[in-house]
Amino acid sequence: MARLPDFEAWAVFASVAESLSFSRAADDLGLSKATVSKAVARLEERLGARLFHRTSRRLALTEAGRAAREDAAALLAAGEAAEARALDANGTPRGRVRLAAPMSFGVAHVAPVLPEFLAAHPQVSVDLHLSDAQVDLVGGGFDLGLRIAALADSSLRVRRLCGVRRSLVATPAYLDRHGRPEHPDDLKRHACLGYAYLPTPDRWHFSDASGTTASVAPEGPLRANNADALAPALRAGLGLAVQPDFTIWDDLGAGRLERVMPDWQPPPIALNLVMPPGLPRPARVSALISFLEGAFAAVPWAQPPLPSPRPSPAAAQART
Template identity: 60%
Template structure:
């Protein structure tokens, strides 16, 4: 594999030609005169030609130096333009951000939040991918993703936006018809409406406020890979479901529903914003991440407060 061009040496050579002095170039670049001299010598050695005639009084281009000086200046100008553009992007973020989010949460909350984001950052476009399945943001080329759950250890950078509480609920009509479970083990005798993308959808786990743990295998008439799809069957009294608080909030709260096993809690989950590994990210991604963090941290607090008031 050929060596990469010595862009630093080309840029220093261009600055020497521009200012006609090693000393002036060193002062302009903020480096030592020796650094400038070594860079030009390194470039001459790499090219196999002499670029400058040096003397104590005079600095002159050789024939090869004259031929290459223009190209060196072009390289320096392109580098300066690239840095100026990067600084401008940091001050005025622009470009495309690819964002992944859960389907129901994305429709109910991400979509409605974007107009405010676009008003604040009119030069940024968002490619929004909605799916309840967890996407590989690195392989998929995403800049960020919202995730609801307990995050496994990974190399991704994660920002916790707030807790998401889940509630075991059923319609009043279902409770009147089938009775109220008194212990998680009673759920095996009930119709359960199951969300397919739980970390372990085959098992519901609960912890009592006194410390006892219980686990049950739910079964029932519906298993769906989207929470919104379960809500009509839940409201119509066809079973019991574990529903996150934001989903209850967007479907009328707990009106018409009964909270079951209030002294038992499922494993805690939270809303997270994850980004690929790495320390630096474009300004357009940073401002979107900060905007969503601000917007949805408040949402988590609101839904938790609303649930307490309704409860």
């Protein structure tokens, strides 16, 4: 008789592969480090291949480990989903929800509201994955993802939570020294702090109320793949940056930053909740969806973005 797959070892491997740490995986799974290590060794013996390169300071996936990582995550997600469906029979949300969110937004706005959700649903746990890079929800085994963008069409299910206004901002001191630009073309003479994960990081796009569009190639002393990394340089008056309101709301209110070129706006974006296709949702996932909808319905920075401008007959050709 063929041996059954070692599902426990696959699940343990999935956790270690995600965290690249035996100790962290042991804590996440509620197991001893020795049990985690033995499970991975058992799987390696069964597969006849090493899954990790191990040194005293670093753990890295081998080629075989990288090939097995997605399958392991899918097996773990399928097992959790099957268990959750069985548990959902009594209607009480329970089990783990895997939620992906952008790094800065997750730390500043998602993590602070989760205690309220967890207190209301003591049998639910949340595995919060923070990264500014767009994760593969299906391949990574995620139940939900928060994305702040104008989303392209995809097979994912999308629920818009709120609009997010973006503005070009700088310190009053910087603007006093270098002048206040009035048109995107003026930015060619200014230091621009760039965010690497914009849809077009090498080109900033703006439009005015008449529908006229303009774009500029930003140049400046700093570009980063995390919005928080730009904040010290921005507040130090080293340049201008396009920032979402949830990042700069307090600085605007305190006068530390000033909106620039208010007649020219970057393309509108929104805070979206994205989900893999397929229904029904487990009760634990539906509970978190409802909670997040309420949590971000009336936050002070959640203003509907400016409507997409409609070109008028008098609109000038875009200046580049």
